[in-house]
Amino acid sequence: MLLDQNIRKWLINFFGSNVRFDEPMSKHTYYKIGGPAEAFVTPGSFEQLTELVSWSEEKNIPYIVIGDGSNLLVRDKGIQGIVIVLTKCLDKxxxxxxxxxxxxxxxxxxxxxxxxxxxxxxxxxxxxxxxxxxxxxxxxxxxxxxxxxxxxxxxxxxxxxxxxxxxxxxxxxxxxxxxxxxxxxxxxxxxxxxxxxxxxxxxxxxxxxxxxxxxxxxxxxxxxxxxxxQPTKMPGAGCFFKNPPSGKTAGQLIDMAGLKGARVGGAEISAKHANFIVNTGNASASEILSLMQLVQETVFHKFNINLLPEVKIVGI
Ligand SMILES: Cc1cc2nc3c(=O)[nH]c(=O)nc-3n(C[C@H](O)[C@H](O)[C@H](O)COP(=O)(O)OP(=O)(O)OC[C@H]3O[C@@H](n4cnc5c(N)ncnc54)[C@H](O)[C@@H]3O)c2cc1C
CATH class of the missing domain: 3.30.465.10 (Uridine Diphospho-n-acetylenolpyruvylglucosamine Reductase; domain 3)
Structure with a gap:
């Protein structure tokens, strides 16, 4: 834990209801996956945002700015430090x-x-x-x-x-x-x-x-x-892997490797679009990551191509 009681007090005094502690990131990602953020702040104004950034820098507290979490996989133990969201203060x-x-x-x-x-x-x-x-x-x-x-x-x-x-x-x-x-x-x-x-x-x-x-x-x-x-209705983060610079797309390679429908726990390679790793219900981040690794190893073994994730993976 990086945020002690004094730090939490300062955040409450400054942000009131715009700060939440130990906030499950599963509520803020399209994957519906992710452990807690120590603090989750939605600044109400640009001035609050700048104050938060300079204060965090001064106190050496890590922070990350996210958007809607539609390209984000947060690991199961969550995010240390502060998660900042700008949808309230920068909305014009x-x-x-x-x-x-x-x-x-x-x-x-x-x-x-x-x-x-x-x-x-x-x-x-x-x-x-x-x-x-x-x-x-x-x-x-x-x-x-x-x-x-x-x-x-x-x-x-x-x-x-x-x-x-x-x-x-x-x-x-x-x-x-x-x-x-x-x-x-x-x-x-x-x-x-x-x-x-x-x-x-x-x-x-x-x-x-x-x-x-x-x-x-x-x-x-x-x-x-x-x-x-695309399986737009399933919890996920869009295309999981970047397309290689030339040749077949990541989806085509995963399909050709016979991985459509492959599963690890609640994580599944969509039958509709092979480059979508979706959460079928109760997947954990570690299950998504295990399936990611299975895809990478299989595609490398079959085609000698190293697929890199497009999804941003954060947290501990
Ligand atoms: C069903 C589905 C379909 C999708 N289709 C597409 C598609 O066709 N094409 C495509 O490109 N993507 C697609 N995506 C992926 C995703 O929607 C995009 O990458 C989107 O632009 C991410 O925006 P976000 O606000 O959700 O960012 P987040 O996922 O919250 O964050 C993405 C990254 O940006 C950083 N970030 C966010 N805001 C800021 C900021 N203000 N300053 C600094 N860093 C910041 C975060 O730290 C993180 O590293 C899809 C996702 C889903 C779930």
Missing amino acids: VSRIKSENESVIITAMAGVRTQTLCRFAIEKGLSGMNFALGIPGTVGGAIMMNAGTSLGSISDILESVNVLPSSGPVLKIEKDDIDFSYRNLSWKNEMIIPGNGDPIILEGFFRLGMSDTLQLKKEADIILKKKNES
Whole structure:
């Protein structure tokens, strides 16, 4: 345990009902899995967030910012330190300006990606439909460079505002961000003071001008296809493994290895989409991880390919 009574007192005084202790992370992940977070804080304002970050740094308390937990597997013994969620304090999306043939909009990190998609459709702005059906928040989507075969966040992102672990808010332009498949890293880490990854506060996106009716038609087709091909109703975290850089997709390799339907306890490889490891009811994180290992070993043995998880695995 890292948080003693004094620390807990400070958190209660400062955050009141916005802090919970020993909060089961199974309540905050799409997997419905995960041991307790020592403290779970939902800051009510940007000022509360900055105060929490500088106080945690000063006291040397680890913290992690999460979105909706739709790409997260929390281990069974939970998370030491503080889990921070931004959905209360950073929840605005707005149009900033028109530029030539495009429009710049901003969405704060706590906004749901689907809210941003709907906003774009309602305003007749194109470029966001690729993200239809991707759960989670804008912060999580930027961090994961979320996307589909139709596009990804890096196609439309112009810049981000981040909060480093020390110092003021920084604006980072797209040129200073290295985007790769379902991943983001900062090109020049020296420009970001403090330790570790900064917190993403908001993204600025460049969208095209289109027509709401046309975008809605496109949206219906995209969502229908997603629901038909993925087990979206089962607790899980989307595609578990990253696709290898070339050749077959992770799902195809797992299918060819004969692993569809394979189980460890309550963890199962979906029969609908082989790259989904789902929780059939009462799976533990360690069962999901054992199944992950079984997939990795089998695929490596058969095809000499090392599958890497796309899902972020956190906790102890
Ligand atoms: C049914 C289903 C379908 C899915 N389909 C897709 C898909 O088609 N394409 C796709 O790319 N993904 C897909 N996913 C995965 C997931 O929805 C995306 O990765 C999503 O963008 C994650 O957002 P989140 O807010 O839930 O992030 P979380 O899962 O909460 O966090 C993901 C990572 O981002 C970090 N993070 C979150 N917010 C911040 C922030 N503000 N600052 C710094 N770090 C932050 C977290 O620490 C963590 O490391 C799917 C998941 C499910 C369950």
